[in-house]
Amino acid sequence: CNLMPQDSGIYTCIATNDHGTTSTSATVKVQGVPAAPNRPIAQERSCTSVILRWLPPSSTGNCTISGYTVEYREEGSQIWQQSVASTLDTYLVIEDLSPGCPYQFRVSASNPWGISLPSEPSEFVRLPEYDAAADGATISWKENFDSAYTELNEIGRGRFSIVKKCIHKATRKDVAVKFVSKKMKKKEQAAHEAALLQHLQHPQYITLHDTYESPTSYILILELMDDGRLLDYLMNHDELMEEKVAFYIRDIMEALQYLHNCRVAHLDIKPENLLIDLRIPVPRVKLIDLEDAVQISGHFHIHHLLGNPEFAAPEVIQGIPVSLGTDIWSIGVLTYVMLSGVSPFLDESKEETCINVCRVDFSFPHEYFCGVSNAARDFINVILQEDFRRRPTAATCLQHPWLQPHNGSYSKIPLDTSRLACFIERRKHQNDVRPIPNVKSYIVNRVNQGT
Structure with a gap:
């Protein structure tokens, strides 16, 4: 029979014969999947977040609602992405959205019998552009x-x-x-x-x-962060494994993705600006020092190179406009350092280091990378592209096989951290304040000479 929750009630059965009548009653409760919640209302909260509110479904299926699933999509996309799998509240703050983009939202309700159809989508809400x-x-x-x-x-x-x-x-x-x-x-x-x-x-x-x-x-x-820097923390491990490095590179990339969603480039990603937060069960990286950060919009921004160029992208050294991809380059260099303990472009002078960066002149020496997987090398190669337009976005980097948890491709050989210890010690004594004089003209002359 095709019973519905509204068929619930008291049912009476009456039996009659020549000697009389008798009856018995029972309460029947028909349960089922809930109806769809009402159309949600989305309200802008900031340039990267909205607050979404909705009313419970008109029919709960005679069961307690166990949670709501919230989905969103950008204008022009047919794909709905899950924002949260289950919340008991009838409101939700949705973070990490992109400034300037229009979004639409919908909600489904769940109970022990299943999940409802999605609600009618909200009206589109366009987030404001971020203006630092x-x-x-x-x-x-x-x-x-x-x-x-x-x-x-x-x-x-x-x-x-x-x-x-x-x-x-x-x-x-x-x-x-x-x-x-x-x-x-x-x-x-x-x-x-x-x-x-x-x-x-x-x-x-x-x-x-x-x-x-x-x-x-x-x-x-x-906020005080007194657990120290990420690389110092990694040095304190008895054994540093490639999988651990991938875990923290993924963590840094997620922080960078949030910043890039705001159309902001950090422009100073280096080991000294990566702290570790040990106050939580799973340690987390904090990205600090936004002195150089700029909003990447319609105007061009040329970032002046100061101090050591080890983590600087070619466009910074050449004095041409930077982009969000400038940060991605720095992550590639950082990954190389964490896996090998050596800097991929470092040379005897800052000028020679700049030449190596602009020529993307690096390799994977066997003595440094014998215990590193091919997936890790591919990740570095994909990122370290001279043309920033060919570098992947933070979101694309997070889809790379090497950053997928438990992917099985990680090397099982512990990394040699002795070189990383020397790298950290050397960085403690360098000066990042003074600009490199005439570096742009020096680079142009050397590149033109082909030497």
Whole structure:
């Protein structure tokens, strides 16, 4: 019989004969798959997120709803992508969307008997473009930093700043405080970094708590990360395996994908800007230092090379406009370093290193890569393309076989970390502040000479 939930109720059976009548009753509850939820309403929350709300289905199938599945698609696409497999709430904040793109959403309901048909899709909602310059104007700079915080010790130094561990006097909470030199940076530049940190709502970027200004510095109050750098953490392993390197490269690439979805290029990806967060069950990489980050939009941006060019892409060295692919190149170099312990383009001088980068002059020496899989080498080769237009996006990189968990292609030979230890020690003593003089003309002359 084709019963429906609305057929539920009290059913009475009556028996009659010549001697009389008797009856008995039973309550029948017909259960089934729920109806589709009502059409969801999507509301812009930021340039990369929306908040979605919906009402429960008119019929739950006489069962408790066990969860809702939310899907989305971009305008022009016929493919619905799952945002969350199951949530009990009738609202959801959907993150990691692309600024400027129109999105549509739909919801399905589940109970023990199955999943409903999808709801009617929401109206399209177009997210605003991200404008870092406009955001910078909204930063409020407080005074009297010394009355609110006590300085404890120096954590590190950047090209234009000093980072110190401080304690908030009222809450006794430890924080990292970045003092940006007014002699080296303009106010709008410091505000740009602060606005970007304020905008990035992602667990792999540090949180900006507050901003201050002193006579000598612009001051950024930041989340304290005191578990150290990623490479130092890896060096403390008894055995470093290729699979572990792939895990953290994937982690970094996911952080980069979020940034690139905002149309922002980091432009300073190097080991010193990769911290490890050990406060959670599965350690996670935090990508720090957004001093050089820029929004990649219609205008061209030329990024000036400062200090060691080991992780710089050819377009940075040649003084031509950068792109999101500039960051991808740096990930390729980082992968090479983590697997071998040596820098692929490093030479006796910075100028010679620049030549090697521009010629993409690297190889996989057997002594360094004898225990590294072909899949890992292919990943590096795919990324280290001279023309940034030929480099894969972060999303495409994440689909590469080498970054797929438990793919079975990883080498089972422990990596030799002695060279990586030397690499880390050398990087501690280098100066990344001074620009390389006349590097562009030097490169042009050498490349034209073919030497």
